[in-house]
Amino acid sequence: MGLHLAHPFRIKQSAAQLASRNQPAQAQPGIGLNGILALGLWTLLWLGYNTHYGYALNRHFSDRPTYFIHGVRAFAPFLAAWIAFLMIFARAKRLFPWIISPLGLMLFYALIGLIASEAFSANPIDAMYYGANYLAIVMALLAIVPVKDPLPDLRRVLNFTWIIGTLMTLSLLGLIPFLGSEALIQSEGPVGVRAYGGGAEFLDMPMTRNTGFARYAAMSALVALPRLMRRGRIELRIIYGFFFVASLYALVLANGRTETLAFIGGVAIILFMEKTKRAVNTLVGAAFAILLGLRGFYTAFYFYITRTGHIDPTMTGRTVTWSMAMPYLWGSPWVGLGFQADRYLLQGQHMHNAFMHALFQSGFLGGGGVIIGVLITWGFMINYFFLNQPSDRSLIPPEIPAIFLFVTISSLTESTFAYFSAAWLLSAPIVPYVMALHWHMQKISVRDAKERAWRFRLAREKARLLDAPSPMPPSPAG
Secondary structure (H helix, E strand, C coil): CHHHHHHHHHHHHHHHHHHHHCCCCCCCCCCCHHHHHHHHHHHHHHHCCCCCCHHHHCCCCCCCHHHHHHHHHCCHHHHHHHHHHHHHHHCHHHCHHHHCCHHHHHHHHHHHHHHHHHHHCCCHHHHHHHHHHHHHHHHHHHHHCCCCCCHHHHHHHHHHHHHHHHHHHHHHHHHHHHHHHHCEEECCCCCCEEECCCCCEECCEECCCHHHHHHHHHHHHHHHHHHHHCCCCHHHHHHHHHHHHHHHHHHHHHCCHHHHHHHHHHHHHHHHHCHHHHHHHHHHHHHHHHHHHHCCHHHHHHHHHHCCCCCCCCCCCHHHHHHHHHHHHHHCCCCCCCCCHHHHHCCCCCCCCHHHHHHHHHHHHHHHHHHHHHHHHHHHHHHHHHHCCCCCHHHCCCHHHHHHHHHHHHCCCCCHHHCCCHHHHHHCCHHHHHHHHHHHHHHHHHHHHHHHHHHHHHHHHHHHHHHCCCCCCCCCCC
16 A cells, blocks of 8 residues: 555656656856867967968077067967877876777877887978877867767857958958969959969968968858858858858859869758758759850859869879879888878879878778778767757757868868878867767757656556556444
8 A cells, every 4th residue: 555655646756757867957057167278279379370380490480470470480389289188188087989989999099100200201290290280180179079968168269260261361362462463363263263273472471372362262151151152140141141152252262173173062951951942942043044154154154163164184293193102002011101291202292182192001901991081070960960950959050061061072182181281270179079969969969868768668657557446445343
């Protein structure tokens, strides 16, 4: 009897606990210590971009302010790596899942490349400097993620680095009137010029090439486009509209062919991910494509992409460079030839292909690892951003797959993820973000399975109690 009387109370208590677990989560608190450290590490990494330790060794280091600044910031990634090492050491208990993830493969790539730099490089100090810079990116990410929920802080790092990309686009665009002929050269294309096609310098550092300018412009446009399309305050949409138009103009001015094709792919991803507007976007896109065909756009675009109207099988000489690299690679196929090996061995040529560049620098062991890491990231991204989307759409912003697709397509003619580059600084946090999203969704799946099992047990116990016979009333006295 006592047992039967206790059951209803237990059912009510369990139901209350279950209901409380299903309440909406509280709003995320403001940026914490991990977020501040994450942004600080990424700031240090960006400070080390487009410089070299040679400034610190130059005789003008002490008397020319620009040389002093460039020389000091050349070691900023080393400081980031040291801080990251201390953070990793303090959080080592949570690190193992990340070591066996794509981040671990990228760490392996960097370490193998550093070993090859010491063993086989024609300029080991220079090679190890660039390899250490690449390692600093991986260590910074490994330092950020061993927390309970790294998704918000990784999202902050992505937003921060994309703001930098947008500022770079606007700054380079604004410098063109002041640099004049040093920034613009005559070229084929829709506007007859190409921005940053020469070897100009600014503040004693080399200026970006047109492909780098196009990369900044395309990525900042891909970040602005989904924000422009979202409903919200009109003032913000006007600002994002300005960023999108300015970035699009910069992309046209840069005249980068691969970046243009990769940008089109990113736009297609963004339009496809707008689930509620997918049918409308498809119809409008099809109609727009037909109208462009009637206006002769595709013929003009073909001439723009090929420059001459004929497909170049050498890809502007890139295949020649790749064929030159193969005999060297077969000399050290497993661990490669170290960072910057293409510059030292191929008469100053750049590999211009991330996949081959990774193999050339770190062999089939390290280079194969980083390539597998990229493919794993794509596998999880396709699953969660397209096939099995989470109910919380804020977890899957369309600019993430758009930018990663842009970087992947660009990897066919640029080195992107294979070395310390602006493209990799802008996109590397996507890799741990996707893995963190995967583990987040796994936790939700396990929680939902437990809740379903708990509901089933509650229903079964309730049914058993309802079917149990009531106790007999006591007999009247007498």
